[in-house]
Amino acid sequence: MKPSETSSETFLETLNSSITIRSASLSEAPIILNLWQNSAKWLNSKGIYQWRPEFFKVDQVIEFLTNGSDVYIAELNSEAVGTYIITWSDPYIWGELDNNDSGYIHRYAVNRDYIGMKIGYTLQKTAEQQIKTKGKTFVRLDCMAANNKLNAYYQDYGFNYIRTINGEGWSANLYEKL
DSSP states (O other): OOGGGOOOHHHHHHHHHHOEEEEOOGGGHHHHHHHHHHHHHHHHHTTOOSSOGGGOOHHHHHHHHHTTOEEEEEEETTEEEEEEEEESOOHHHHGGGOOTTEEEEEEEEEOGGGTTSSHHHHHHHHHHHHHHHTTOSEEEEEEETTOHHHHHHHHHTTOEEEEEEEETTEEEEEEEEO
16 A cells, blocks of 8 residues: 555654665666656646756666766665665865765655655665765755755755855755764
């Protein structure tokens, strides 16, 4: 039974212990792509255009899986419920602030059938632990500056605003946590 089909508190109580988060394999690239595209479609339906479904291609997933990044997939009852990527450098976004003391979290996506179940929070906390386990001091991420809800979410979970960067037609806020 999917969580959207039940209001049981038991599901919420056991969620953290029931989710398996593991390294993704190359054969799972289409699953990750689907998570990204569905998240983009949902964002777009809310008037948030930071991700576009047509922007994402399976080749991008494969690149992350083969370029030294750590790509994770989360499962609940053998169903993909989320994904994220940890990179160990991000000079494009972080510029001169990029360093070896940081891990950079990218491409959080949660299966929309499981929204509101704190899966995103579980993914975030797990990513933070994985970065710390690698001996890194800072957990870093970025998000579109215009996405007020997401910016507030990261600040509520203890991330400190560093600065805003501007690209061609976009602005992103940089956040880090010790």
